[in-house]
Amino acid sequence: MTAFVDATQPGCPSGLAPPSTSLAGDLSAFVREKGGVKTLTLSVRGAKCGGCLSKIETKVGEISGVRGARMNLSNGKLVVNWVGATSADQIADCVSNLGYGVSAFSEDSSAKAAKSEERDLLISMAIAAFALANIMLLSVSVWGGHGEMGEQTRKALHGISGLIALPVLIFSGRHFFQSAFAALRHGHANMDVPISLALILAFGVSVWETVTGGAHAYFDASVMLLCFLLVGRFLDARLRRQTQAAAHELAALQNRSLNRLGRDGQVEAIRADQVQKGDRILLAAGERAVVDLKVTQGSSGIDESLVSGESLPRTISAGETLYAGSLNLDQPLTGEALGAVSDSLLSQIADMLEAGEQKRARYRQIADKAVALYVPFVHTTAALAFIAWLLMGASVHYAIIIAVSTLIITCPCALALAAPVAQVVASGHLFKRGIFLRSGDALERFAEIDHIVLDKTGTLTLGTPELISEHGAELNLAAQLARASRHPLSRAIVAAAGPGPIADQIKEHPGLGVEAQIGGESYRLGSADWVGIEDASVSSGPSLWFTGPDGASIPFRFEDQLQSDARETLSSLTQQGLTAEILSGDREDAVAKIANTLAIETWHAKVSPTGKAERLSDLNASGKNVLMVGDGLNDAGALAMAHASLAPGGAMDISQSASDAVYSGGLGAIRTVLNVSKKTKAIMLQNFGLAAAYNCIAVPIAVTGHVTPLVAAIAMSASSLIVTLNALRIKGGAAWT
């Protein structure tokens, strides 16, 4: 593998992920120390293959003092142990220089609980499977020797089966018993009540049969039921943990540290969650604010595109409020924290998020509906069968056997597997295409979408301006000034000019422009009035002016470019009968232009965050199932209100946590999500249909008393297998991607 890995090449050598070098601040606040050994867990983005593994582990291992570096390719976690003076940032820089994105990772308690739950279920499942295999071995000989086997031998085999089954039912079955007991204590029934009842009754009847020397014992059936149910439970827990891990990973991106100014004037790096109200925070140029700040010192241009959707920077000075998510562009700022990180969201947005969460909690999944139908159906049938056989003169013992076999054979195995298997297959499929689902039930909501609302800046567009006017030699001159600035328009000039020299004696004037010397002569690059232009009507949209020593001024014009696949995606979505609209906080002309290009008729500009959420609730009220796609803080409320929502990978953390899925790459992801969801929903419905059809056949057989343990075993495994195989079809078919 290393044979074709070029360590000088940045990023993943397989080309599966683009190189990135984003690095989040000072990481020393995330180091844990124990007995002189320091440990840091990093979340690495962009590592996709074995080449990345060896590249990262080898390079980090070469840093002085490093005892061990172990990378987990599945979740991108890199654990580094070291001793000595090496700093956390040196390690992070090393990974970053290899071309990977790095942020600090701190595991929270919910992730640990989810992990131990998944492990518990896996162990229970393995034990149930072991018991099933061994009991089946004995059962097959009982079935095979039917009529020839002596009663003593049969009794012994049944006895051994029972001895294997009892501890396993207690250990592996506790998941169901505990949940059923908890539900009954609160006076309602869940899926686990009929399951527990079937398990206990089947075991009890089998013990009775064994003791009295009967021909049929259902130990195998009860353990098989348990085993299949645990498979479904395990898949469900695994999916939940994966989606949770994806969400946590996103939150980890925001695990920034910031610089606090102590009373003695010392600067100290602290974790974002340690900030308290009133702390004095130093915000360096190029740093993104993590908390709301009241600026006390300095003046600088700030990029608020993630907060308000406004694509052009504005100037901020002492006394003004800087919201979390804003990017400081040119000068260092000092500010006072207005609250802890958790309070730093606009309170109205937090309220909207809560409203959205509540709305989603009320959503009823197909599986819930199926269970609500299933539970009373099975219990009524079993009870009726019991009474009917008694009335027809059968013994109580026989009637109980009939009732129990009905409970076993209408087994919820297929039902328990129908939804989780489909969801696991679909989320794995989406994951490979760069889409992280944040909840399993989101798939069902995505499948019901009929209207799409899109944010403009950063969602439909790239979110960074590009130079659109044509220039000759003056571009290279302007670039010498622009290279010293972080202003997005300056960056766009640099991107157009490519690498080159930097001018001398650069002075950056916040909100105005850059002044510098080239070859002893003075040049200026900045806004129209600053360079002395009165009539700036030449330009529509953002522009910069460049003046030389001769006083002549040249305009540079910029445009926020569309995502390359925006047009194609929207036209294909429209063809599928979906309607679309743009909801942006940006200026009217900028939005109108994009809407025109994409042939979207409905668009709203200069919409406030509350306005966005209101528009969403209007659409909801008119009976539309809306998909919201957006990235900014101003979209968070709308994302939470929508029937389903998507956020791009570069979005604010609050927007990512308000949405159902996060995508990387272009807008084509919208199409993928919708198509895969539709297919998943269809497969899930088919699965429930198959389970229902199976019950239609199985119930008459059970009620009429024709179920032997052999029939039960075949029927149960066949139905589970069919449902699982059907779910695997989601992966197939290139047309669906």
Place this chain on the structure above:
Amino acid sequence: MDIIVYLIPVALGLGLLGLGAFLWSVKSDQYEDLDGAAHRILVDEDKPLSDQSDLPE
């Protein structure tokens, strides 16, 4: 048929052995990084087998 007195415990014992091995692998975190494990066997460091100075003259 007396043989089943031995065979059943032997079968159960072998099964338990497999179960024990599986539980051990779960508990020692071997299912935490399935992708990485698949790639790791292909990682092949291009390093000299031994330091040249250690070789006999």
